[in-house]
Amino acid sequence: MENKSTQTVVELCHLEKSFGDHEVLKDINLSVHKGEVISVIGSSGSGKSTMLRCINLLEIPTGGKIYYEGTDIESKEIKLTSYRAKVEMVFQQFNLFNNMTALDNCVKPQMIVLKRTREEAERIALEYIEKVGMSAYRNAKPSQLSGGQKQRIAIARALSMNPDVILFDEPTSALDPEMVGEVLEVMKSLAKAGYTMIVVTHEMGFAREVSDRVIFMDGGYIVEEGTPEEIFSSPKMERTKEFLSRVL
Amino acid sequence: MQFFENVGNIITKYWPYFLKGLGLTMLIALIGTVIGLLIGLLTGIIRTIPLSKKKVVYYIQKTVNVIIAIYVEVFRGTPMMVQAMVIYWGYAFMNGGNTLPLIPAGIFIVSINTGAYMAEIVRGGIISIDKGQFEGAYSVGMTHWQAMIHVIIPQVLRNILPSISNEFVINIKDTSVLNVIGVMELYYMASKVQSMTWKIFETYLIICVMYFIMTYSITRLLRLCEKKLAGKNSYTICGSQSDPSAEIHVKEAE
Numbered sequence: 001m002e003n004k005s006t007q008t009v010v011e012l013c014h015l016e017k018s019f020g021d022h023e024v025l026k027d028i029n030l031s032v033h034k035g036e037v038i039s040v041i042g043s044s045g046s047g048k049s050t051m052l053r054c055i056n057l058l059e060i061p062t063g064g065k066i067y068y069e070g071t072d073i074e075s076k077e078i079k080l081t082s083y084r085a086k087v088e089m090v091f092q093q094f095n096l097f098n099n100m101t102a103l104d105n106c107v108k109p110q111m112i113v114l115k116r117t118r119e120e121a122e123r124i125a126l127e128y129i130e131k132v133g134m135s136a137y138r139n140a141k142p143s144q145l146s147g148g149q150k151q152r153i154a155i156a157r158a159l160s161m162n163p164d165v166i167l168f169d170e171p172t173s174a175l176d177p178e179m180v181g182e183v184l185e186v187m188k189s190l191a192k193a194g195y196t197m198i199v200v201t202h203e204m205g206f207a208r209e210v211s212d213r214v215i216f217m218d219g220g221y222i223v224e225e226g227t228p229e230e231i232f233s234s235p236k237m238e239r240t241k242e243f244l245s246r247v248l
Numbered sequence: 249m250q251f252f253e254n255v256g257n258i259i260t261k262y263w264p265y266f267l268k269g270l271g272l273t274m275l276i277a278l279i280g281t282v283i284g285l286l287i288g289l290l291t292g293i294i295r296t297i298p299l300s301k302k303k304v305v306y307y308i309q310k311t312v313n314v315i316i317a318i319y320v321e322v323f324r325g326t327p328m329m330v331q332a333m334v335i336y337w338g339y340a341f342m343n344g345g346n347t348l349p350l351i352p353a354g355i356f357i358v359s360i361n362t363g364a365y366m367a368e369i370v371r372g373g374i375i376s377i378d379k380g381q382f383e384g385a386y387s388v389g390m391t392h393w394q395a396m397i398h399v400i401i402p403q404v405l406r407n408i409l410p411s412i413s414n415e416f417v418i419n420i421k422d423t424s425v426l427n428v429i430g431v432m433e434l435y436y437m438a439s440k441v442q443s444m445t446w447k448i449f450e451t452y453l454i455i456c457v458m459y460f461i462m463t464y465s466i467t468r469l470l471r472l473c474e475k476k477l478a479g480k481n482s483y484t485i486c487g488s489q490s491d492p493s494a495e496i497h498v499k500e501a502e
Binding site: 056058060081082083084085088089091093094095097098099100110111112113114157158161225 | 301378380381382383384385387388389390391394398401402407464
């Protein structure tokens with residue numbers, strides 16, 4: 001992934017978010033380039049997930065702007081639903097639709113949101129379900145799948161929408177240790193395939209190995225960012241060192 | 249015995265009355281429950297729309313929510329028998345003595361009353377759905393309406409099916425109060441038969457059994473539906489389980 005383009009897909013400018021009096025994000029500035037894999041690390045409550053949820057507008061920012069390909073996503077020029085279809089999210093708790101089979105989880109959103117025909121949507125869905133190694137389980141209901149299998153279907157669902165960016169909100173945190181590997185494998189293959197990804201994670205191995213850039217967040221700020229090498233081998237900030245010494 | 253003879257006589261002589269009453273009772277209860285459920289679903293969807301940031305829309309939403317709340321409280325808080333009288337004679341009062349046709353009036357009263365209960369049942373059903381289901385739906389780009397129709401409501405319906413069947417059973421029994429406006433349902437028919445035969449105990453015992461058979465069979469039927477909707481617990485893997493390489497492969501894109 002050496003030849004990264006410098007085209008900015010998503011840009012956060014002075015992003016702020018408070019819940020009542022509680023300020024979670026204070027001043028976040030971040031540019032995400034096409035094809036880039038960004039890992040976001042930091043302790044619980046540092047605002048990592050909130051930042052991600054703001055990018056998908058599941059949380060409405062209370063200050064600052066988010067730009068998608070140069071357009072303010074809260075302006076009238078962009079439709080919220082079509083923006084969300086471009087910026088897919090993978091959740092810690094999977095959030096597969098419980099009333100649908102694995103296949104329909106990937107097919108229905110395409111039909112409903114992208115107005116694809118059943119035939120076309122199914123072809124695309126099956127392709128990605130195979131990519132995440134879940135073909136055999138395509139007719140299973142979410143309740144019949146293990147955590148790792150659910151998460152792989154959730155990733156296939158996101159991929160089926162042909163997104164520009166995929167946001168991962170602690171995708172392995174709700175999984176049994178032995179299932180973490182299968183999900184990380186899929187994510188690594190996506191990174192290799194050149195998808196733009198923002199990954200909030202506690203998997204330091206993954207962050208170090210796969211990402212192009214690592215962001216360390218603390219207290220609602222991006223404290224430090226750099227290549228995995230810079231962050232993990234020679235962190236500059238005291239706070240980063242302290243955090244890494246506890247998790248590594 | 250005199251008693252059984254009387255019952256037998258009443259049934260053989262007046263069965264068309266009972267059957268007609270039974271048919272109308274079922275018709276009103278069924279349509280009333282279905283329309284009531286639709287009212288419940290609609291109000292449930294409206295009440296859970298996230299409040300808009302635009303001032304005008306925000307106030308419209310607030311007003312609609314208040315209207316729904318008043319509707320629910322009024323119709324849950326007053327007896328259906330009284331509602332029937334007020335609506336039926338209220339209409340006549342405002343239209344110079346012209347009354348509503350009886351059967352549609354009965355269906356209307358039962359529907360609007362059931363709707364008030366269903367509104368609360370559906371709201372409870374929607375609240376009980378995990379927030380993640382909404383977030384999952386929103387995150388792929390669905391609107392509130394699409395998320396409701398395709399993801400939330402199917403799950404809500406499954407969860408509230410026992411309450412729906414409960415409402416249906418209540419409606420079968422409660423249509424009897426419509427006799428006050430003269431709807432010819434089962435209770436009304438029984439009072440007619442009774443006035444002709446003067447066998448009060450026997451007549452009402454007959455419809456008592458008829459009511460029970462109706463409600464019991466409906467309960468069983470809906471229980472079967474519940475079981476069917478719950479689906480299987482186990483899952484058979486597509487393709488061959490013994491041979492992993494026998495997995496079905498996807499056709500190449502054209």
